[in-house]
Structures are given as C-alpha cells and as structure tokens.
Amino acid sequence: MIFMDEMLNIEICGLKVENPLLLAAGILGSTAASMNRVLDSGAGGVVSKSFSRESNKGYNNPTVVEVEGGILNAVGLSSPGLDLFKDELGLIKRIDGQKIAIASIYGSTPEDFAFVSNSVEGIVDMIELNVSCPHAMAGCGSAIGQSGDNTFNVVKAVKDKVSIPVIAKLTPNVTDILEIAVAASKAGADGLTLINTLGPGMKIDINAGVPVLHNKFGGMSGPAIKPIAIKHVYDVYEALDISIIGVGGIKTFEDVVEFFYAGANAVQIGTSIMYEGINIFSKINDKLIGFMKEKGFSSVNEMVAYAHK
Numbered sequence: 498m499i500f501m502d503e504m505l506n507i508e509i510c511g512l513k514v515e516n517p518l519l520l521a522a523g524i525l526g527s528t529a530a531s532m533n534r535v536l537d538s539g540a541g542g543v544v545s546k547s548f549s550r551e552s553n554k555g556y557n558n559p560t561v562v563e564v565e566g567g568i569l570n571a572v573g574l575s576s577p578g579l580d581l582f583k584d585e586l587g588l589i590k591r592i593d594g595q596k597i598a599i600a601s602i603y604g605s606t607p608e609d610f611a612f613v614s615n616s617v618e619g620i621v622d623m624i625e626l627n628v629s630c631p632h633a634m635a636g637c638g639s640a641i642g643q644s645g646d647n648t649f650n651v652v653k654a655v656k657d658k659v660s661i662p663v664i665a666k667l668t669p670n671v672t673d674i675l676e677i678a679v680a681a682s683k684a685g686a687d688g689l690t691l692i693n694t695l696g697p698g699m700k701i702d703i704n705a706g707v708p709v710l711h712n713k714f715g716g717m718s719g720p721a722i723k724p725i726a727i728k729h730v731y732d733v734y735e736a737l738d739i740s741i742i743g744v745g746g747i748k749t750f751e752d753v754v755e756f757f758y759a760g761a762n763a764v765q766i767g768t769s770i771m772y773e774g775i776n777i778f779s780k781i782n783d784k785l786i787g788f789m790k791e792k793g794f795s796s797v798n799e800m801v802a803y804a805h806k
C-alpha cells in the first residue's frame with residue numbers, strides 16, 4: 498500500500514479521495530483483482546468496466562488496434578451482466594475517505610440505467626453513466642449522449658433512484674457538448690466525466706484490404722485526443738458550476754496539471770496504462786507533488802481552473 502501526501506487529497510462530488518488519479522472505465526476494470534491492483538499501485542479510485550443489466554458478448558476480435566497517437570477500440574461494451582458483475586464490485590477494496598469505487602453503467606432505457614444503479618448503490622461510492630460509447634449496439638452509448646433529451650431522461654431516472662453521487666460521462670462526438678452538459682446538469686448530475694473516445698475512426702490493413710477492427714470502426718483514445726478533452730473541460734467549466742473529471746490521453750504529470758488548470762477536479766487514466774504499466778499512478782502522483790511544491794500550490798484545489806484566472 499502506497500501512502501499519499503496530504504497535498505494530493507481531493508473532494509469530488511462530496512467524497513474525500515486521497516489523490517486525484519482514477520482508473521478510466523474499460524481498462525483493467527473487469528475484475529475486482531485487477532482494480533485492487535490498480536488501487537494498491539497508487540490510484541485514488543477505480544471506475545469499473547461499463548456493464549449492463551443483461552450480459553452482452555461484445556464484438557469479436559480484433560477489438561483494439563494501435564494507430565498514430567493512440568489506439569482505436571471497438572470492444573462493443575462486453576458485459577457479464579449485473580448479477581455476475583455485482584459480486585466483483587463487492588470485492589473492491591474501498592477505503593473510506595481514501596479510495597473510491599465507481600460503477601460504470603450502460604443500458605438502452607432510463608429504466609435499465611436506474612435499475613442497475615439502484616442494485617449496486619450499496620457497494621460502490623459513485624455511479625458513472627456511460628451514455629457516450631461511440632461503438633455501442635443500437636440504442637446504447639452515444640445514441641443517448643448525442644441527445645440532450647435522452648441524456649436528461651437517463652440522468653433523471655438514476656438520480657430519482659439512488660442517493661450516492663451520479664456522474665454522466667459525455668461524448669465529444671457532438672456539435673455542441675455544452676447542450677448535453679447542461680441537460681445532464683439540469684437532470685441533477687453531480688458531476689461530468691469528459692471525455693469518452695473520439696471519432697469513431699478506422700484503420701485499414703493494406704495487405705488484407707479490409708478494416709482491421711472486426712467492427713470496422715472504433716473510438717480513438719490516447720495522447721492525440723488530449724487537446725480536444727482539455728478544450729471540452731475548459732468550455733464546460735466556463736459554462737457550468739459542476740464537478741468535472743477529465744480524461745483523454747493523460748500520460749504524464751504535465752497532462753494532469755493541464756486538466757486541472759482547464760477546470761477538472763480529478764482525472765482518469767486509461768490507454769497510457771497499456772504503455773506505462775500500472776505504476777503510472779504512483780509515478781505521476783510523485784511528480785505532481787514535486788511540481789506543486791516548486792510552484793507553491795498546497796492543494797490540488799488551488800490548481801483547479803487556474804487557466805481561467
């Protein structure tokens with residue numbers, strides 16, 4: 498167990514967390530064992546792989562391919578279903594005031610989202626609503642998050658059923674993300690996670706003459722999408738008074754500082770774990786402390802929205 502410097506302590510949606518680095522949904526989030534390893538390696542919290550009420554096989558392989566600046570994925574929201582996954586969630590080693598577990602939930606109707614959220618309320622600290630996957634089956638994912646009305650209905654249905662904090666994870670693949678952010682906020686969302694994968698995009702195998710991914714297209718993640726994520730965080734911070742969790746392309750402590758300066762209260766890390774390993778959490782936290790001391794910041798909160806001053 499790694500003990501964190503108090504200057505990294507944050508509060509997000511009313512929950513105290515020992516440091517601002519969280520595991521992003523979909524990477525190492527399928528079992529309690531892998532999420533506990535991430536927590537032991539220095540993350541302040543974990544977001545589970547998105548799961549649904551019923552099981553879903555997801556897409557066939559290949560589901561992931563490397564491209565310039567990141568990766569494309571079309572996993573297709575594979576899910577063991579609520580009954581099985583609930584057992585895994587219950588085994589996550591949460592520590593009150595230090596380490597949090599966030600359940601990432603998807604579905605096709607507001608009722609589905611509300612039912613699943615209500616079923617796991619007692620075993621996680623927060624709910625993240627995945628209304629933003631760009632390669633989900635019909636009616637799920639960004640089919641919801643590209644409409645203000647649909648986003649409002651999902652968030653409202655969940656907020657009516659649970660009393661733990663609820664955050665909506667938004668897609669950048671819209672004309673105006675503020676319209677969706679406002680809808681989620683009006684429905685009572687306690688926070689927003691910005692952003693899910695970009696695109697979708699495609700890579701073609703020039704020898705076989707076919708798209709590499711079985712689903713043909715997938716969402717883009719990794720360093721290339723960071724500037725887009727930063728801009729969305731910056732814009733939403735200007736428009737709304739709501740907690741923001743930034744995600745997209747974080748690889749270094751400098752990236753984390755940029756997200757704070759843009760207006761994020763915490764961040765999530767996904768793709769870079771594939772390259773840097775799970776020690777990325779403790780490495781970034783150590784360097785963050787060094788940066789804060791050098792610049793005279795005594796808390797993460799002092800860095801939030803610094804670029805707006």
Ligand SMILES: Cc1cc2nc3c(=O)[nH]c(=O)nc-3n(C[C@H](O)[C@H](O)[C@H](O)COP(=O)(O)O)c2cc1C
Nearest residue numbers: 521522523547570627692693718719745746767768
């Ligand atoms: C392989 C893979 C699987 C993912 N699965 C999910 C998922 O189940 N739910 C979700 O909300 N986001 C999912 N994402 C998106 C990430 O949580 C994150 O928003 C995105 O990858 C940008 O962050 P990054 O550049 O740090 O990876 C997935 C991303 C990848 C690469």
